[in-house]
Amino acid sequence: xxxxxxxxxxxxxxxxxxxxxxxxxxxxxxxxxxxxxxxxxxxxxxxxxxxxxxxxxxxxxxxxxxxxxxxxxxxxxxxxxxxxxxxxxxxxxxxxxxxxxxxxxxxxxxxxxxxxxxxxxxxxxxxxxxxxxxxxxxxxxxxxxxxxxxxxxxxxxxxxxxxxxxxxxxxxxxxxxxxxxxxxxxxxxxxxxxxxxxxxxxxxxxxxxxxxxxxxxxxxxxxxxxxxxxxxxxxxxxxxxxxxxxxxxxxxxxxxxxxxxxxxxxxxxxxxxxxxxxxxxxxxxxxxxxxxxxxxxxxxxxxxxxxxxxxxxxxxxxxxxxxxxxxxxxxxxxxxxxxxxxxxxxxxxxxxxxxxxxxxxxxxxxxxxxxxxxxxxxxxxxxxxxxxxxxxxxxxxxxxxxxxxxxxxxxxxxxxxxxxxxxxxxxxxxxxxxxxxxxxxxxxxxxxxxxxxxxxxxxxxxxxxxxxxxxxxxxxxxxxxxxxxxxxxxxxxxxxxxxxxxxxxxxxxxxxxxxxxxxxxxxxxxxxxxxxxxxxxxxxxxxxxxxxxxxxxxxxxxxxxxxxxxxxxxxxxxxxxxxxxxxxxxxxxxxxxxxxxxxxxxxxxxxxxxxxxxxxxxxxxxxxxxxxxxxxxxxxxxxxxxxxxxxxxxxxxxxxxxxxxxxxxxxxxxxxxxxxxxxxxxxxxxxxxxxxxxxxxxxxxxxxxxxxxxxxxxxxxxxxxxxxxxxxxxxxxxxxxxxxxxxxxxxxxxxxxxxxxxxxxxxxxxxxxxxxxxxxxxxxxxxxxxxxxxxxxxxxx
DNA sequence: GCATGCTTGATGAGATAGGG
DNA sequence: CCCTATCTCATCAAGCATGC
Numbered sequence: 001x002x003x004x005x006x007x008x009x010x011x012x013x014x015x016x017x018x019x020x021x022x023x024x025x026x027x028x029x030x031x032x033x034x035x036x037x038x039x040x041x042x043x044x045x046x047x048x049x050x051x052x053x054x055x056x057x058x059x060x061x062x063x064x065x066x067x068x069x070x071x072x073x074x075x076x077x078x079x080x081x082x083x084x085x086x087x088x089x090x091x092x093x094x095x096x097x098x099x100x101x102x103x104x105x106x107x108x109x110x111x112x113x114x115x116x117x118x119x120x121x122x123x124x125x126x127x128x129x130x131x132x133x134x135x136x137x138x139x140x141x142x143x144x145x146x147x148x149x150x151x152x153x154x155x156x157x158x159x160x161x162x163x164x165x166x167x168x169x170x171x172x173x174x175x176x177x178x179x180x181x182x183x184x185x186x187x188x189x190x191x192x193x194x195x196x197x198x199x200x201x202x203x204x205x206x207x208x209x210x211x212x213x214x215x216x217x218x219x220x221x222x223x224x225x226x227x228x229x230x231x232x233x234x235x236x237x238x239x240x241x242x243x244x245x246x247x248x249x250x251x252x253x254x255x256x257x258x259x260x261x262x263x264x265x266x267x268x269x270x271x272x273x274x275x276x277x278x279x280x281x282x283x284x285x286x287x288x289x290x291x292x293x294x295x296x297x298x299x300x301x302x303x304x305x306x307x308x309x310x311x312x313x314x315x316x317x318x319x320x321x322x323x324x325x326x327x328x329x330x331x332x333x334x335x336x337x338x339x340x341x342x343x344x345x346x347x348x349x350x351x352x353x354x355x356x357x358x359x360x361x362x363x364x365x366x367x368x369x370x371x372x373x374x375x376x377x378x379x380x381x382x383x384x385x386x387x388x389x390x391x392x393x394x395x396x397x398x399x400x401x402x403x404x405x406x407x408x409x410x411x412x413x414x415x416x417x418x419x420x421x422x423x424x425x426x427x428x429x430x431x432x433x434x435x436x437x438x439x440x441x442x443x444x445x446x447x448x449x450x451x452x453x454x455x456x457x458x459x460x461x462x463x464x465x466x467x468x469x470x471x472x473x474x475x476x477x478x479x480x481x482x483x484x485x486x487x488x489x490x491x492x493x494x495x496x497x498x499x500x501x502x503x504x505x506x507x508x509x510x511x512x513x514x515x516x517x518x519x520x521x522x523x524x525x526x527x528x529x530x531x532x533x534x535x536x537x538x539x540x541x542x543x544x545x546x547x548x549x550x551x552x553x554x555x556x557x558x559x560x561x562x563x564x565x566x567x568x569x570x571x572x573x574x575x576x577x578x579x580x581x582x583x584x585x586x587x588x589x590x591x592x593x594x595x596x597x598x599x600x601x602x603x604x605x606x607x608x609x610x611x612x613x614x615x616x617x618x619x620x621x622x623x624x625x626x627x628x629x630x631x632x633x634x635x636x637x638x639x640x641x642x643x644x645x646x647x648x649x650x651x652x653x654x655x656x657x658x659x660x661x662x663x664x665x666x667x668x669x670x671x672x673x674x675x676x677x678x679x680x681x682x683x684x685x686x687x688x689x690x691x692x693x694x695x696x697x698x699x700x701x702x703x704x705x706x707x708x709x710x711x712x713x714x715x716x717x718x719x720x721x722x723x724x725x726x727x728x729x730x731x732x733x734x735x736x737x738x739x740x741x742x743x744x745x746x747x748x749x750x751x752x753x754x755x756x757x758x759x760x761x762x763x764x765x766x767x768x769x770x771x772x773x774x775x776x777x778x779x780x781x782x783x784x785x786x787x788x789x790x791x792x793x794x795x796x797x
Numbered sequence: 798g799c800a801t802g803c804t805t806g807a808t809g810a811g812a813t814a815g816g817g
Numbered sequence: 818c819c820c821t822a823t824c825t826c827a828t829c830a831a832g833c834a835t836g837c
Contacts, residue, residue, distance in 0.1 A: 136827090178804075206805090289805095305802055305834090501798080536837065540798035639829075679828075715801070722835075723802050756799040758837070 001343040003687040008171035009319050013334040015101030019112045024049050024068040026090045056118035058111040069111040072096045117162045123326045131215035136160050155179045158318045161680050175681035178304040181208050182288035187264050195223050207286040224266030232280045241266050241280050259284050305723035308685035308694040347700040350748045351557035355387040359557050373718045381757035388425045389553045397464035400432035403439045403471040406503050413524035414506050421542045426551050439471040449491045465497045465549050472504040499545040509534040547754050556583040561741035562632030567766030569638035576770035581626040589773050611648035616655050623661045632668035638767045645671045646734045670735020678729035682711050696725040700747050708732040714750040719760030
């Protein structure tokens with residue numbers, strides 16, 4: 001194992017700090033089955049106490065009862081808190097609990113975490129050299145020296161999170177972050193003379209407002225008069241914007257006087273994304289914020305992608321400059337200047353099983369390997385091209401649906417290429433039936449799709465699989481092209497399974513040549529110089545089409561530790577389920593329509609009875625066929641599970657036991673939450689002997705932060721990525737499986753990169769497939785409604 | 798066509814302030 | 818004193834550039 005550097009900086013003098021606390025008592029009745037409500041009520045009480053006492057409040061459970069801990073030096077009056085339907089009395093108990101570093105245990109560690117985190121955040125917010133975007137992101141007030149002639153200043157900063165390792169040691173975890181801000185203040189562009197003509201173009205944009213020492217993000221609502229004339233109501237008194245700003249400038253008064261002119265225009269702003277009574281401010285204190293889709297930022301985006309050396313160097317700098325003067329009570333926190341360095345374990349690359357009994361094994365030839373780790377990604381693709389897909393089942397009916405604007409000979413040429421490529425990978429494939437559809441410019445997507453449906457119905461093509469060539473929509477807005485695409489997939493789903501391609505793209509590869517055999521005839525061919533690009537385009541398109549056809553390209557040589565994995569994800573109206581058995585030769589996908597989210601619950605929450613129904617039905621059918629008496633069932637939930645998955649899984653297992661399909665005394669189970677993006681911005685870099693001291697960790701490296709939580713790096717070596725690898729965050733929410741075995745199983749699943757075998761893939765195939773086969777449907781509903789509204793408004797004229 | 802890293806924007810939910 | 822608009826906090830999907 002190699003040494004690795006982690007972006008974790010230890011709090012060294014925890015033992016010097018005094019975390020003594022008092023308890024707050026309350027009695028909240030728990031109604032059976034009302035767990036959701038109970039948790040919300042608990043949270044509300046704890047926040048209320050934090051407010052009353054003016055400091056941190058930590059919710060803790062002792063002797064099967066809940067309490068709230070607040071620092072021993074805080075006090076508040078006994079009071080009632082309204083948590084519908086109760087009024088809960090909260091009172092501060094007199095006893096003081098002494099806590100020191102040696103007495104940290106799992107009963108009081110959350111108290112220490114909350115207290116410490118509260119202080120660190122508070123003191124970062126008070127640091128005059130940085131500004132706070134939200135509770136975890138901080139940026140320097142000095143932009144980094146620009147490397148371009150751009151009108152944009154780049155503000156670098158960091159996101160912060162306090163991390164508890166293995167329940168006893170605290171670390172500061174920070175990562176880099178960037179914001180793009182206009183170099184000039186708004187008054188450089190807009191003044192009382194031109195506000196009528198160009199003012200509107202700035203409305204709705206986001207601005208960084210430099211209000212004295214306090215900088216924050218705002219959204220521009222509109223403009224007022226000049227700041228000397230413009231008055232607003234301040235606690236009952238009318239005051240001009242100019243006077244208000246100078247009265248409140250405090251230490252920054254001289255600086256502000258220099259930029260603030262009485263003739264500056266007043267801006268009316270609100271906080272981004274909110275509806276509120278606008279505040280008044282000065283144009284000369286606002287600088288426009290840019291987002292990643294702004295043209296001006298596009299060329300700067302690459303500067304924020306940083307390799308591990310540069311990233312870790314900057315992280316160390318922020319620790320030195322902003323984390324060495326933080327106090328807890330009367331004592332300075334001693335935060336290590338050096339990052340945590342330790343041996344990080346990794347799983348080895350699993351062996352893959354291909355068609356024709358071929359395998360791919362990375363490592364030393366002496367161990368039976370047939371490739372080096374370095375060559376793994378390339379070979380993974382190469383073996384697939386050579387041997388074809390492992391799934392040899394028959395194909396359903398196949399359609400090639402093309403716009404009638406596409407030349408017949410071009411369609412013929414493309415069809416020949418596509419069929420040849422598919423047959424090379426899956427010999428069971430025969431041919432496409434070509435269907436042409438008319439394209440009507442300037443017509444709503446819904447209307448066009450209806451017309452296409454009539455045509456497909458006449459040709460009996462509403463079932464099966466289609467490669468659908470989208471018309472050339474380069475002249476139209478990207479939104480309407482996207483809307484067409486989404487409508488299409490939504491309209492025919494799930495009977496007709498559609499993979500899309502673009503006529504524009506296909507056209508760009510082909511050229512017409514004189515026919516060699518017949519004079520005055522033409523044919524379409526790909527010229528030599530475009531062949532490599534076309535080959536790569538076609539391979540990827542065909543691989544996707546095979547995935548849509550459920551023809552999995554390869555599998556694992558060995559079974560996973562646990563026999564059954566179930567992936568679950570939700571996109572708007574559909575929940576997707578994948579069932580993965582043993583080594584992945586048998587994977588099944590099912591969409592299930594779910595009720596649209598309502599106001600009171602989280603959008604992605606699934607109900608236990610739906611989960612129970614789907615999972616039980618399918619497992620009852622599959623277990624006898626693919627894995628009799630399984631040793632374990634694991635649910636992987638993309639995003640957050642809400643206890644429903646757990647309820648469903650235990651009821652499914654007991655039903656299956658009644659049916660005699662599983663052995664209750666043997667079977668293991670668990671629910672895993674998988675986050676592509678974690679609140680903990682943990683990074684890892686491997687030490688090398690080369691010129692660059694740090695590089696991305698090997699794929700399969702993992703860092704457990706406690707018994708049920710880990711970070712898994714799936715995108716490192718041998719895969720090539722720009723920047724620094726971002727891990728998956730895995731949490732075993734419930735269950736009795738061995739967590740490290742589950743992590744390894746998830747790593748193996750991520751090596752089944754079906755859609756791009758030569759690239760890295762961070763998601764396990766159980767989740768990735770749901771995204772691929774479900775994703776285009778989400779958003780389609782909204783798109784349709786927008787189009788219809790648009791049509792209606794046209795009709796009124 | 799695919800993949801990645803990265804930032805912004807949207808969203809939900811609890812809590813609060815202030816008007817009627 | 819209740820209701821509603823506003824605010825804060827936290828999380829996740831969308832959308833970007835870029836490379837194969």
